[in-house]
Amino acid sequence: MTPAASTPLVYRRNLAALFDPTSIAIVGASNDPGKYGNWLAVRALRDSARRQAYLINKSRPTILGHPAAHSLAALKGQVDLAVIAVPAAGFDEAVDDAITAEVKAIVAITAGLGETGAEGLARQDALVARLRRAGIPMLGPNCLGVLDNTTGLDATVNDFRPGSVAIISQSGNVAIDLAEHLCEQGLGVSRFASLGNCADLDVADLIDSCVDHEGTSAIAVYCEGFKDGRKFAAAAARAARAGKPLVLLSVGRGAASTRGAASHTGSLVTSHVVLEAVCEATGAELVSSPLEMANLLQALVRTRPPAGSRVAVLADGGGHASLASDSLEEAGLQVEEFSHDLSTQIAGELPPTAGISNPIDIAGGGEQDISCFARVVKRLVASCESDSILMTGFFGGYSDYDPSVLDGEVQAGRDIGSLVAGSGASFVAQTMFSDSAPVVALRESGIAVYRNVEHASWAMSRLVRRHQFAPQPLPVLPAPTAAPLVVTGYGRARRALAAAGIPFSPASEVTTLHELKAAAANLHYPLVLKALGDEHKSDSGGVILNIPDLNGLLTAWHDVQARLAPPSCSIEEMADTDGAVELIIGVRRDPTFGPIVLVGVGGVYTELLKDTRCALGPITTEQAKELLLSLRGAALLTGFRGKPAVAIDKAAQLVATLSRFAAEHPEIDEIECNPIAVTPTRALALDARIILHQTA
Incomplete structure (x- = not known):
């Protein structure tokens, strides 16, 4: 093990x-x-x-x-x-x-x-x-x-x-x-x-x-x-x-991480995706370069995570104000217009030419009175109209034009730092002059300062996400089951999962025409015929849907025998999928982190859409529901364009059951149900696949 x-x-x-x-x-x-x-x-x-x-x-x-x-x-x-x-x-x-x-x-x-x-x-x-x-x-x-x-x-x-x-x-x-x-x-x-x-x-x-x-x-x-x-x-x-x-x-973010994967789940759960799941479970922060690491560390060490995504932008130029606003919104943050009352307060601290809504453009106010930066910051930190503040642009460079301003600009940096520290505000700065004495004063006062506004915006978005993290106990792996799986295949996988509590339609696996007729007598039409032996049955024409009667079943049987000669077939009652959303659920056992649970928008479009999320398993029903609701296509589950919501609680229960089954069977490398059909009343698995660990 x-x-x-x-x-x-x-x-x-x-x-x-x-x-x-x-x-x-x-x-x-x-x-x-x-x-x-x-x-x-x-x-x-x-x-x-x-x-x-x-x-x-x-x-x-x-x-x-x-x-x-x-x-x-x-x-x-x-x-x-x-x-x-x-x-x-x-x-x-x-x-x-x-x-x-x-x-x-x-x-x-x-x-x-x-x-x-x-x-x-x-x-x-x-x-x-x-x-x-x-x-x-x-x-x-x-x-x-x-x-x-x-x-x-x-x-x-x-x-x-x-x-x-x-x-x-x-x-x-x-x-x-x-x-x-x-x-x-x-x-x-x-x-x-x-x-x-x-x-x-x-x-x-x-x-x-x-x-x-x-x-x-x-x-x-x-x-x-x-x-x-x-x-x-x-x-x-x-x-x-x-x-x-x-x-x-x-x-491990490259394509090589996916080589050798045998199923949809295996190819989608790369090592990088595994680390994302681990970091989401533990509160760790995953980055992609040393520069990203340093940018995020500066924010984490110096800045209180904001409670929300509303950002007040304080700039000293219309260009920087607009660029910062665009960058913040691209990072998923909001630059909302101030109330009339707050705009009026800000106007009292700045020249008449200043922009006083969000973003704020000091518009020459810094040259006239460098202390206006701190006065505006004081107004902003006292307001409840934003969750964080981004100061951007020219601060730290005024003394280059007029050396007599240097002491005042350094003091302004210290005053801003004191205001932020005293109020507990979430404050980040970006400036063209990141090594100047006033900016050093900002940093020494505990302010995170960036040279590029996109780095500042990215760091602020990560802080917002961090504030939303809710720590939970790490999943504990259950003891392995006393009856490990030895041989799998579609039929055996289906029966094992059904015994564990995964719902399927009634079905039977057959190898001869005689067995086909006998099994069909105990099932209700319409039926589905699946040619087994090929893991991607639908791609090879091995799945025949909506078979209305025995004659149709016999026709389908002879067709797949002639084209595919499968070793066996599964006949199943056709599930009523009216109003259903198809999902993929699966678990891959990572060599070092153990079972990793995957959920996503499923069916034949799984690889195309790549709308999936992962978690360190096993997970609870509540965690499974959160995972499903974090999909980009979650609106399909909760009701989209007048369609009714589907039974997301039952889908989450199915995911949790599968994750526990996989955790109890360490001999399983990969397990997958794709698709599961989630209707307004139930969640039903339509396919199953289990891949066991291959020992040398």
């Missing part, structure tokens, strides 16, 4: 020695400035006044002019953290030495282990087993080290500006890229941990540690794969409950 098939772990490992050791040893310390052992030793010695630094080299008694021991075990003092930077051939010996010396944590820089193939992985696993028996956590191997700016620990090879964002990354370059973007926005790093091969400590362990870290306000994660998806989900949910936003950047 995969790790995802178990209940999320609640045990959290003590990583104090990893992030705040009292002593550090560099194993493989070197005089060669081209080696990691040299770079790490230089940094450890630089911090030796704060924590004891030991240098370990098997063959040299001195390194960088400092004494070096030939092993950890030869040291007289206790080592909290051992950073191992030796060639792969010497790694086993270095680990055994660390165990003998009873170090408290290990950072393994060494590469050439689990990432090299089966032999290296077996060796790596054996080392981890020894370390776990000794109770020593290990970060890596094949990693770039660890840093904690709150404790002064610097056991990596890159500099990170101090701040409050923890970075956990499987790629050193992505971490550096993100840190540069954060620096440009006036943010910095509390901790950095390089995941490497995740042989022992994984991303969830490090997230849990950062949740408990007082100096971390948000967590940025770049991860290319998860050893235990449910454990990650539990850690991400814990971060959300603690008020520490977790922003995830991963890979």
Whole structure:
């Protein structure tokens, strides 16, 4: 059984020695400035006044002019953290030495282990087993080290500006890229941990540690794969409950993620879609680039999420006012006209030429009196006519034209920051002069500032969505059923699902003409004849509908036998689908996250419309209903152009039943009912498919 098939772990490992050791040893310390052992030793010695630094080299008694021991075990003092930077051939010996010396944590820089193939992985696993028996956590191997700016620990090879964002990354370059973007926005790093091969400590362990870290306000994660998806989900949910936003950047949005999928559900649930479902379940935020990650982190760290989508726009030019309004509306936000009373109040703070409705155009007011920005902001934060404020355009550039304005413009930035902080308003700024002293004053006052208005609008839309997130307990996987499925096919799948509570029309599977006639005698016309053996029966002409009587049934039988020669057929009572909406429902068992539930507009247009939503399974009836109502085509369910609403509660119950059935059967890789017909009175499955896990 995969790790995802178990209940999320609640045990959290003590990583104090990893992030705040009292002593550090560099194993493989070197005089060669081209080696990691040299770079790490230089940094450890630089911090030796704060924590004891030991240098370990098997063959040299001195390194960088400092004494070096030939092993950890030869040291007289206790080592909290051992950073191992030796060639792969010497790694086993270095680990055994660390165990003998009873170090408290290990950072393994060494590469050439689990990432090299089966032999290296077996060796790596054996080392981890020894370390776990000794109770020593290990970060890596094949990693770039660890840093904690709150404790002064610097056991990596890159500099990170101090701040409050923890970075956990499987790629050193992505971490550096993100840190540069954060620096440009006036943010910095509390901790950095390089995941490497995740042989022992994984991303969830490090997230849990950062949740408990007082100096971390948000967590940025770049991860290319998860050893235990449910454990990650539990850690991400814990971060959300603690008020520490977790922003995830991963890979898998390309077409390659869908290769090899055997059913509609399999081809629609890509790895990226799985991560979207996990993030929606846990409150984590999924992004697509380091720049998006930095833009969102700035908003999350500095801006209170708005309660709604109404935005007041404060601009100093008609062009910026219009561009900002368009950008906000494209992001799904509203720029609504102010009341006469609020417009009158704003008019009292600005020149007669100003635009005083929403968007506001100061129209030269900044040149006349720079303090008008703060006065207008004061009016806006006191009003209940907007949920957030976007200031856009030229602020921060007035002093370029008139240096005498500089002090006043800086003070205006501070005043705006004080007004926002004091009122708890949701406020974001965009300016052409993002590095100017007045804008620095805005950032230092706690305001998120962007260079591009589309980035500001996007960040505000994500904040609105975040405010709407309602935390719920993560789904717990049930115990596997005592009777696992062994063989499937349409008929067996249909019977198994019907026994679990999925409603179908009466049917019978037949292989001969005699069986056909006998089965038809117990069914009510009109009937449906389905040629089995081809998973896409309707595409090959293997589904004959509206058969009115026995003669029609015999004609259909001979037709499909002549064209398709199926091994068997299913004859079914024709469901009354008058006023029905066709949906697809399915579950795919992801290798790391377990069952992922899919719902969507179904039938033969499933791939064309691609109107689907996913969730971490199993889900309840209430969650299934929310999922169905989040479809773009949800209006089809609730009543569209005078048509009656369909039985969405019964459809949701069907989805929940299927999701639990799939969770109880870990041997199922994919399961699908497409379509299900939802009428005003019932929900009925018209097809079924189960694909079992193929063992090597």
